[in-house]
Amino acid sequence: MKLFRTFLSFVLLTALILPFSGQTFAAKTMTATVEVDKLNIRAKTSISATKLGSLTKGTKVTVYKKTASGWSQIIYNKKTAYVSTQYLTFKSKKTSYLPNPEKVYTYDTTSGIKKHYSTGKTYNSEWVYWYTKDSYGNKTTFVMRETKYGLDLGWPESEYTTEIAYPIKNGKKFYGYLETRKIIAVNQTVKTKAGTFKKVVVVQSANGYKAYYAPNVGCIKTIKNSKTVFELIKIE
Numbered sequence: 001m002k003l004f005r006t007f008l009s010f011v012l013l014t015a016l017i018l019p020f021s022g023q024t025f026a027a028k029t030m031t032a033t034v035e036v037d038k039l040n041i042r043a044k045t046s047i048s049a050t051k052l053g054s055l056t057k058g059t060k061v062t063v064y065k066k067t068a069s070g071w072s073q074i075i076y077n078k079k080t081a082y083v084s085t086q087y088l089t090f091k092s093k094k095t096s097y098l099p100n101p102e103k104v105y106t107y108d109t110t111s112g113i114k115k116h117y118s119t120g121k122t123y124n125s126e127w128v129y130w131y132t133k134d135s136y137g138n139k140t141t142f143v144m145r146e147t148k149y150g151l152d153l154g155w156p157e158s159e160y161t162t163e164i165a166y167p168i169k170n171g172k173k174f175y176g177y178l179e180t181r182k183i184i185a186v187n188q189t190v191k192t193k194a195g196t197f198k199k200v201v202v203v204q205s206a207n208g209y210k211a212y213y214a215p216n217v218g219c220i221k222t223i224k225n226s227k228t229v230f231e232l233i234k235i236e
Helices: 002-011
Strands: 016-019 030-034 038-042 051-056 060-063 071-076 079-084 088-090 105-109 112-117 127-134 139-147 150-154 159-165 173-176 179-192 195-205 209-214 218-224 227-235
Touching: 038 071, 051 079, 060 071, 060 088, 159 179, 159 195, 159 209, 179 209, 179 218, 179 227
Parallel strands: none
Antiparallel strands: 016 159, 030 060, 030 088, 038 051, 038 079, 071 079, 105 112, 105 227, 112 127, 127 139, 139 150, 150 159, 173 179, 179 195, 195 209, 209 218, 218 227
């Protein structure tokens, strides 16, 4: 029950809870160029994983998926392999609304001050573990991922919810928690206690909540009846 309450304080009942199957959605492939002299190829998403080979600077590679923990999935010798995303340059980079797992986010909520952070550990390869810690030291766990279908948040081995449906388009409707949600604004500039954010997407839910999502940060503010009930106050 505590986890459920914490989860709802994060999404504020603005998304649809769907059966969590752990299914991997195939994203559109991307072309990238290696930008370092030697880029190691790993069997798994870890620098300690088995080294399968390497790529030289200027090599073009096809990326099938990028993980939130900083790895790009490729095919090497007819097998799935991984390289570090930070050493690749992509032809086109879509705006991501997934939080940066290397950052700590502090929020002021109706149930007190809470910190959201991640160790970068993954679940089912595409979900990244995140943790919420309140001022009393209580900690709960949730997971997040981003696919071409949207930004998802949920629980390990349980259920998940879509916070923003992709592709982002003003007026787009999708189902929320027993209700319909709608993207009512895109490319907004929004000010919070943590700073001013650009390219913010605003999602309105039928129950009156309005959530704001910033690139590489996720939800930065939620209001209801003109009252702020969830706001980002610090990024470390």
